[in-house]
Amino acid sequence: MTEFWTEGDPIADTAAPDGPIETRWERRKFSAKLVNPANRRKLTVIVVGTGLAGGSAAATLAEAGYHVKSYCYQDSPRRAHSIAAQGGINAAKNYRNDGDSIYRLFYDTVKGGDFRARESNVYRLASVSVNIIDQCVAQGVPFAREYGGLLDNRSFGGTQVSRTFYARGQTGQQLLLGAYQAMERQIGLGNIEMNARHEMLELIIVDGKARGIVVRDMITGEITTEMADAVVLASGGYGNVFFLSTNAKGCNVTASWRAHRKGALFANPCYTQIHPTCIPESGTHQSKLTLMSESLRNDGRVWVPKRAEDCKKPAGEIAEEDRDYYLERIYPSFGNLVPRDIASRAAKNVCDEGRGVGPGGLGVYLDFADAIKRLGRKAVEAKYGNLFEMYQRITGEDPYETPMRIYPAVHYTMGGLWVDYDLQSTIPGLFVVGEANFSDHGANRLGASALMQGLGDGYFVLPTTLGNYLAAGPFEKVAPDHEAVVEARKAVEDRIAKFLSINGDRTVDSFHRELGHIMWEYCGMERTEEGLTKAIGLIRSLREEFWTRVKVPGHGEQLNQNLEKAGRVADFFELAELMCIDALHRRESCGGHFRAESQTPDGEALRHDDQFSYVAAWEYATGEAAKPILHKEQLEFEYVHPSTRSYK
Amino acid sequence: MVTYDVKDISPDASFLEMLDVLNEKLILDGDDPIAFDHDCREGICGMCSMVIDGVAHGPEKATTTCQLHMRHFSDGDVIDVEPWRAAAFPVIKDLVVDRTAFDKIIQAGGYITAPTGAAPEAHATPVPKKDADLAFEAATCIGCGACVAACPNGSSMLFTAAKVAHLGLMPQGQPERDTRVIDMLQAQDDAGFGGCTNMGECAQVCPKGIPLHLIGRLNSDYRKALRNKG
Ligand SMILES: Cc1cc2nc3c(=O)[nH]c(=O)nc-3n(C[C@H](O)[C@H](O)[C@H](O)COP(=O)(O)OP(=O)(O)OC[C@H]3O[C@@H](n4cnc5c(N)ncnc54)[C@H](O)[C@@H]3O)c2cc1C
Ligand code: SF4
Numbered sequence: 001m002t003e004f005w006t007e008g009d010p011i012a013d014t015a016a017p018d019g020p021i022e023t024r025w026e027r028r029k030f031s032a033k034l035v036n037p038a039n040r041r042k043l044t045v046i047v048v049g050t051g052l053a054g055g056s057a058a059a060t061l062a063e064a065g066y067h068v069k070s071y072c073y074q075d076s077p078r079r080a081h082s083i084a085a086q087g088g089i090n091a092a093k094n095y096r097n098d099g100d101s102i103y104r105l106f107y108d109t110v111k112g113g114d115f116r117a118r119e120s121n122v123y124r125l126a127s128v129s130v131n132i133i134d135q136c137v138a139q140g141v142p143f144a145r146e147y148g149g150l151l152d153n154r155s156f157g158g159t160q161v162s163r164t165f166y167a168r169g170q171t172g173q174q175l176l177l178g179a180y181q182a183m184e185r186q187i188g189l190g191n192i193e194m195n196a197r198h199e200m201l202e203l204i205i206v207d208g209k210a211r212g213i214v215v216r217d218m219i220t221g222e223i224t225t226e227m228a229d230a231v232v233l234a235s236g237g238y239g240n241v242f243f244l245s246t247n248a249k250g251c252n253v254t255a256s257w258r259a260h261r262k263g264a265l266f267a268n269p270c271y272t273q274i275h276p277t278c279i280p281e282s283g284t285h286q287s288k289l290t291l292m293s294e295s296l297r298n299d300g301r302v303w304v305p306k307r308a309e310d311c312k313k314p315a316g317e318i319a320e321e322d323r324d325y326y327l328e329r330i331y332p333s334f335g336n337l338v339p340r341d342i343a344s345r346a347a348k349n350v351c352d353e354g355r356g357v358g359p360g361g362l363g364v365y366l367d368f369a370d371a372i373k374r375l376g377r378k379a380v381e382a383k384y385g386n387l388f389e390m391y392q393r394i395t396g397e398d399p400y401e402t403p404m405r406i407y408p409a410v411h412y413t414m415g416g417l418w419v420d421y422d423l424q425s426t427i428p429g430l431f432v433v434g435e436a437n438f439s440d441h442g443a444n445r446l447g448a449s450a451l452m453q454g455l456g457d458g459y460f461v462l463p464t465t466l467g468n469y470l471a472a473g474p475f476e477k478v479a480p481d482h483e484a485v486v487e488a489r490k491a492v493e494d495r496i497a498k499f500l501s502i503n504g505d506r507t508v509d510s511f512h513r514e515l516g517h518i519m520w521e522y523c524g525m526e527r528t529e530e531g532l533t534k535a536i537g538l539i540r541s542l543r544e545e546f547w548t549r550v551k552v553p554g555h556g557e558q559l560n561q562n563l564e565k566a567g568r569v570a571d572f573f574e575l576a577e578l579m580c581i582d583a584l585h586r587r588e589s590c591g592g593h594f595r596a597e598s599q600t601p602d603g604e605a606l607r608h609d610d611q612f613s614y615v616a617a618w619e620y621a622t623g624e625a626a627k628p629i630l631h632k633e634q635l636e637f638e639y640v641h642p643s644t645r646s647y648k
Numbered sequence: 649m650v651t652y653d654v655k656d657i658s659p660d661a662s663f664l665e666m667l668d669v670l671n672e673k674l675i676l677d678g679d680d681p682i683a684f685d686h687d688c689r690e691g692i693c694g695m696c697s698m699v700i701d702g703v704a705h706g707p708e709k710a711t712t713t714c715q716l717h718m719r720h721f722s723d724g725d726v727i728d729v730e731p732w733r734a735a736a737f738p739v740i741k742d743l744v745v746d747r748t749a750f751d752k753i754i755q756a757g758g759y760i761t762a763p764t765g766a767a768p769e770a771h772a773t774p775v776p777k778k779d780a781d782l783a784f785e786a787a788t789c790i791g792c793g794a795c796v797a798a799c800p801n802g803s804s805m806l807f808t809a810a811k812v813a814h815l816g817l818m819p820q821g822q823p824e825r826d827t828r829v830i831d832m833l834q835a836q837d838d839a840g841f842g843g844c845t846n847m848g849e850c851a852q853v854c855p856k857g858i859p860l861h862l863i864g865r866l867n868s869d870y871r872k873a874l875r876n877k878g
């Protein structure tokens with residue numbers, strides 16, 4: 001018990017079968033109740049989100065005969081943020097005969113997650129990975145191929161095996177178009193009712209079960225209540241709580257947060273992934289950050305000037321002996337190829353020392369001069385040409401002539417709504433898939449594993465486990481004037497009216513930006529007790545200010561993009577506080593997070609398995625001064641035994 | 649037509665960031681901000697959509713609006729900004745248009761029927777690298793609609809041709825090849841897009857460089873499909 005949280009009962013049951021891990025999913029599938037095909041048509045499922053997770057789920061459920069209602073905030077399901085994923089998707093096909101296997105992918109994922117993920121779920125993910133590739137190829141996803149016509153693979157993010165499938169730098173786009181096209185086919189057949197430009201603003205719970213949502217038509221502003229036998233959230237990650245991130249501008253936590261407020265536990269909210277190679281901010285107008293592929297670190301050398309006073313000089317004027325190739329210096333064996341979190345933190349450290357380069361001193365050089373000398377410009381162009389072009393388009397600088405500037409940026413959120421083995425949240429009938437759940441990546445996600453998880457959840461896991469739940473349905477029809485429905489709808493209307501009535505003197509974006517600064521400074525890569533405590537205070541007072549000074553122009557019965565943003569930012573404020581509390585309570589360095597109070601004598605991350613080998617699942621507590629309630633899901637490692645990593 | 653004054657814009661700002669700055673000012677001044685579509689701001693989601701100085705997505709070649717930067721304009725320039733204008737894309741508000749007509753074309757046949765669970769082993773069907781690469785190039789269409797906005801006839805031919813080529817180049821896409829092209833073209837007409845008269849404006853503005861010759865490919869597929877149908 002502390003000033004900020006209280007502790008509740010541990011989580012007793014994760015619904016994961018026991019016995020040999022290799023057959024757990026087989027046995028779960030067999031024990032799952034089936035729904036008679038004739039009954040499926042009478043069962044309605046709401047799916048919020050049309051990214052890889054929601055798109056694949058909606059298409060598959062509709063193919064199975066359920067009636068599906070889908071929602072997304074963009075103008076077409078094809079534009080979900082999954083479209084932006086570049087690098088690739090992992091699968092344990094072992095096409096390279098390089099020793100890969102389901103077990104190895106499972107092992108790498110548990111280890112990569114720094115021993116904070118549930119073994120049963122991870123094993124299942126690795127085992128369905130092979131089916132995902134088959135499915136996507138059948139849909140016509142144009143993966144990269146070799147001259148013999150077989151699929152090409154590459155190694156990604158420092159793994160020893162080549163298990164990443166890719167479609168040039170647009171893997172997410174091609175996978176999403178596959179799912180989107182399968183969805184459109186079902187829309188055409190009348191099995192999916194698609195509601196684009198509709199935002200979910202509340203969850204409706206009737207007799208303890210998730211039975212519907214409240215949505216706003218983003219064009220007319222009309223608020224409606226939509227009912228179903230079950231609700232699936234596939235609404236993506238919440239990296240935009242930091243304002244600047246590599247996420248699309250609209251990515252938000254609202255769907256998850258509204259469910260959390262209604263009783264769904266939120267797990268490990270502080271687990272975020274910060275990617276080391278993004279294009280730095282160029283000024284106060286900056287609205288988002290762009291990721292550059294990690295592969296650049298294979299040939300680029302990272303450096304900053306040794307002396308702060310050199311930082312304003314052009315890179316070319318800094319002599320070789322005045323440069324600090326700090327990754328090579330600190331980590332001689334891995335050098336520029338240290339894992340994401342280490343590279344990110346080291347960049348922030350040198351910038352904090354005042355040795356950063358570029359606008360605001362928030363950047364480090366990624367220099368290809370040596371690579372060009374060694375391999376020739378042609379070879380560098382062949383490998384990285386499109387990335388160099390993208391860099392030049394954004395910054396106006398030519399990376400063949402002057403070194404690139406990079407800086408870490410928030411990229412992915414491992415935390416999310418807590419789900420059991422069936423992907424069901426703590427609210428019966430509310431299932432959560434994709435980045436919106438917390439399930440598979442522990443405290444750190446491996447590259448190319450998010451796409452795998454989204455499609456694994458949607459194509460293969462959810463259709464089985466949701467069927468098991470729906471076998472008890474159809475549930476009793478809910479009348480539109482049911483108290484729970486009326487209340488949920490009224491809550492949404494009141495909130496909108498409140499936003500529009502404040503009529504203050506600050507824009508929504510100005511608050512969002514300021515919140516982002518607080519989160520980046522105190523709840524980013526490196527955290528301290530003092531900083532997090534301070535952040536909680538700052539967030540609370542900024543939130544108060546938001547609710548008295550925000551200005552939302554226009555009215556509710558129209559396309560009103562500032563009203564949409566206001567709702568999202570209001571939820572980010574609440575999430576931000578919980579993230580800081582979660583970070584505060586976890587007094588260990590693990591995964592992507594460095595907790596300054598928990599380090600080895602030589603400054604490396606120190607995990608505390610004896611105290612923190614659990615999932616922190618938070619319950620929302622109502623009332624003004626209420627503190628979130630921590631429920632622990634103890635993690636057991638029967639197969640992959642916790643070990644410590646070292647990159648020195 | 650309204651003219652706004654925007655001050656102190658960094659040449660490193662993107663076009664949309666310039667509009668953000670303008671909107672912040674409009675809100676504080678008590679005016680209506682300008683509504684525009686955007687999401688990824690990386691040139692991949694296809695959401696952003698503006699005609700800038702008369703050109704869909706603006707003056708830079710192969711560049712979406714969100715990837716256009718202010719360094720390509722000079723201080724003091726008057727920049728003309730309009731929404732996509734096409735019969736099949738009604739304007740919703742300011743620069744925001746309704747592109748659901750594109751989804752309708754896909755619904756009609758822009759897919760390969762492959763219900764989940766029925767897929768054979770991925771290596772069962774090798775695809776020659778050349779075909780896979782060509783299919784990929786066609787599949788990079790982001791569905792933005794610039795081609796339609798640029799076309800004097802408001803035709804969606806380049807968009808449809810890109811999808812027909814992507815799927816038609818893969819062995820998996822053969823069984824539905826004929827019905828796909830017939831149904832998609834029908835859906836295109838039904839949705840109110842104009843006919844193609846080979847003006848070529850579409851490929852000029854396409855941010856993903858979808859080549860014009862894919863329309864020729866579509867036409868030949870269509871003729872073949874009609875013949876096969878008899
Ligand atoms: C730049 C970038 C590159 C990446 N590259 C890779 C990679 O190479 N490999 C990899 O494995 N992973 C990668 N990732 C991560 C991966 O792309 C994402 O984790 C994954 O695509 C998320 O999929 P999703 O289906 O869970 O959510 P999303 O694709 O984010 O979809 C969310 C959906 O929910 C809808 N939605 C959200 N809120 C609401 C609401 N309130 N009401 C209605 N609808 C709502 C949205 O409209 C959207 O349809 C990358 C991420 C980024 C940012
Ligand atoms: S063909 Fe080009 S212009 Fe047309 S929708 Fe596709 S990407 Fe946009």
Ligand code: FES
Nearest residue numbers: 687689694696714
């Ligand atoms: S905003 Fe996504 S392509 Fe421009």
